Amino acid sequence: MPLEVIVVGAGIGGLCAAVALQQAGHSVKIFERSRFAAEVGAALLITPNGERVLSRLGFDFKRARADDMLSFEVLDGVTFKQLHRAELINAREEYGAPLYTVHRVDMHNELLHLTSTLDLRLSSKVAAADAEQGLIVLEDGTQHHADLIIGADGLHSVLRGVVLGDQDAAKSTPGQVQNFAGIHESLHTEGDDLKALMLAEFGHYHPSLVHIINMAPDVTVWPLSYHDPLPIWTRGKVALLGDAAHPMLPFGAQGANQAIEDAGALGALFSNGESVADVPSRLRLFEQVRRLRASRVQSLSRVRLGKEKEVEDRVRLYAEPPNSKVPTSFAERLSHDYKFDVYAVCKEALSKKD
Template sequence: MSLNVIVVGAGISGLCTAVALCQAGHSVKVFEKSGFTGEVGSAVLITPNAERVLSRLGFDFSLARADVVAYFEVFDGSTLESLNSHDLLDPREEFGAPLYTVHRVDLLNGLLRLASGLDLRLGTKVAKADAEKGFVVLEDGSRHYAHLIVAGDGVHSILRAEVLHDQDQAQASHSGLSTFRFMIPTEAIQNDPQFQTLLRIRGEGCCLFADTTRESEHHMVWFTCREKSVQVFVGVHDSVAASPGELKDLMMAEFSHYHPSLIHMFNLATVVTDWRLDIHDPLPTWHRGKIVLIGDSAHPMLPLGAQGANQAIEDAGALGALLSNCKSAAQIPSILDCYERVRRLRASRVQMLSKVRLGRERDVEADLRKYADPPGSGKLTLCIR
């Protein structure tokens, strides 16, 4: 049976789910509040768990100009001393896929190329929804009905409250952290001596410059995208209120004690943005009636483990697979139960792990055990390399 599906939000989770459901033979309509004008966001890391889903959907990493990440190394931001490193070519052998970095815009465009038959409505905001009757109400007051409504409307999801039946419980909270983000075209700095010096240190990998003077999360991550034509920087810091015109000065002050070569690189930024990091504790359920949550609507997390986009893609893969053999709308409740059993506890553990940097997994071990699988077993294996 071909289901009528409404997807709310055309971010990574929404578009990936829409593609998976279109390929499963369903009729999919996507409502996206933005107009998709201009480039939005930075680059994301695609790990093997998500790469396998994207590849099965037919995503072309070459066309998306993705970069393969060979290793991850942590340096002291003040001295450039190497603190630890991790070979990331191992996952190619272990999981059959490498790690990639890809610009968010290229990822979304690549998904759109796969979305044959998709009805995408840009500039269309969903104001509310009814889980039992299966409809959404747009900002213009019109109602749209579907067999299934997929909520991919992000960390501040409107539809989350409809699923939980509790507006207060549905609200995300501020983590206290934000991220500075900026990108520099490689061609603009390729002859810069200090860039060349840092490039020899970084090599072909992704690196993190840690602030070893603080206990709180405070670091700058550096990697590339678009076939190494763009240098990407993401700096995690304690949130401070600032206007857009103040962000670069604020960033320079936050990292003023870093190595002079890094300070030189940071100062080359022409446009600096700041992204507030909001989070939510794992939810007790991901679906009610005809609404199901995916991506940041279901499991908002911090970027310390680089799994936000990857878990969203896993959601899409699971939901697409489970709905591929749906014979009637009457099967939807049992399919959504199965989706939640497959995904919720796993994603909840990843949420917990997103609060700590690599190597500090033991700090959240007690919380992780709350989401052991099977439930209540307390069984948990931490693979710390």
Template sequence: MGEINREKQYPRAKVPLKVIIIGAGIGGLAAAVSLGKRGHDVRIIEFAPEIQEVGAGIQCAPNMLRMLDRWGAGTAVRKTGVMLGSIHILRWEGGRMLGSVPIKQTHGEQFVVHRADLQMALLNKALELPNVRIQTNTLVKGVQFTPAAVELGDGSRIRGDVVIAADGIKSTVRGRILGDDKDVAIPTGDAVFRVVLTRDMLREHNPDLMPFVEEKKAIRWIGPDRHIIAYPVRNHEIYNMALAHPDRGRVDESWTTVSSKKNLLSEYQGWDENLIRLLEMVPEGDVLEWKLCMHMPLIRWVQGSCALMGDACHPMLPYVAQGAAQAVEDAASLGVTLSSITSKDQVPLALKAYEKAQKARAEHIQQSCLQTRAALHLPDGPEQEARDQKFRALSQGGESDDKWNDPQMQQFLWGWDAETKAEEAWRGEFPSQ
């Protein structure tokens, strides 16, 4: 099974800090583990009354799994995750195979997991650390950059040495850090349905479709203006499907809005019969839909002793499956830079080093998502035929217009070691250290 027990013992930070993290999503919990394992005093403040099981499947790419293994959270993820062996690309009409890409594990294993399982693995790891506390049901109303502090909804104030805003795509801290340089959400023209089927549903209604949930493969159906990614999670008990389609103006940028089964089926009329049979099994009320927006690169991630991370500063379109991985990389990077300082006066420099290590990379990945969307959604015709020809060559190691499958892009995405890159960025700030 590869790197099953690779938990690392980190040296204690030279200057242990009082760290305030806003948000207990994947990014915030990852930051708590990364900093907590190095001896910092970490306090997570979460608005929700409890940390609940939400979402569905998520891809745990090698660049993320590498960090989870070092933090000791990889073992739990592997217990319920599914290690993918290949990615199959199918044509929308008739489901003909256009290409099959074996996952060679050159950069490590590619797992797919339930988002809640990943979140719980990080939560449990964070709570194992005596220096990490989580405060739920608490609103952060304001943030102070220097000296670092947050103001809570009840008017009280918590002071720290550093504030990390992991408060997601609708971050309230982002606007304060940017000031007049606003973040603008630009609609891509797409929305996404998210549905899950259980193994029992398939067994009962369409037993001949059981291979979809049983096999260790992801499937990408592609067609005009639409594409679908599907794979099993939770030890092959759940089949997870995300279905991109033209935005009909029904939903906003939130992935908890319930849509109708009629809306779902109407978008894929005439598509692969097996796909339609899968979608017909989805219970009414279980179709989630959200609008996909592109976010342009921010002018800055850092102000004084406060930094943005994860979706708060680089929301990712789902086309190259790096949203959670980039949040985990941010957490790893912050763990390194904030543990390298020799006095608390250097906190702003440590945050600048983190920004230097991760910002250009995250922005490049954001842009690659748009290229992949364009390639996947081509109308039938000469361009689509040329693209499909490339897909046929993929099993022999050819290049791909689908950046998630492209060997060069995989090297860039999956071969990255966020801790090493953060060390390099910090040495750039202080070459003598």
């Protein structure tokens, strides 16, 4: 019997998970809080580890107007001196798949095309959930049950709180703290002249970059968010993926690719006619396959390419097996990120379980 699956969130990770689980033979409903009225975003880099999954899902890179990425450089912003260069024309031979650049909106539209036969419910914000019962409750009070719930509801995830429980709550220290001031770095406040702030911050950069800032008709703030790796991703019938599980910074271009890997893993691990009774054990396997891998990438995302040594100790916390070597250079990071084949890893995990 196919499983009844609910995916909460229709971003890149949620839509990929929905397609993967439908292709695995399950019945999928997607609940998305927005109306998709004004989708925005910039270009995404789809690296070989993500491309493997998208190709298996039937993603049409041509229809999504994706371009092959043949090389990239890391430059010093002040001097424009080349710090690193990667030649990618032979990426398929070296990493097993090519690299593409694609606009986020075009990618999202292609994923919506792949999910056109699924039950997608917009303006459906989840207010609460019960992991053991397999239940979500919408803001209007309506309830929906499922055998499996995927929390792909982003950085401010409701499902993350359901999975982590008290581990995601603020800790109280009665009598120990009298005053707390939250101080964070920010380049702007409401109403500021953002272009002037950018020029003040980056005015000493290379003249070409300063010229680009001056030429910009408008400046938009795009917040970057990070969360330390989570101790668990699953509880009962609920699993987290994407930003709900591992929000990361853009250094390394792995945010979307890790969400895509999550989706590929779910499709692979739930592709053998699993029953409702199998869900908890399959979700434990999903966490086993994905959590340490994504936590390494998440920790690496704190530094730009070429600065891997700065986070070596942090990344080592998630080494597989423990104490094994972790990426400490530009080339090692590319190999670690790009060569990973989530389907091969899932196949091996299933064979060991059986």
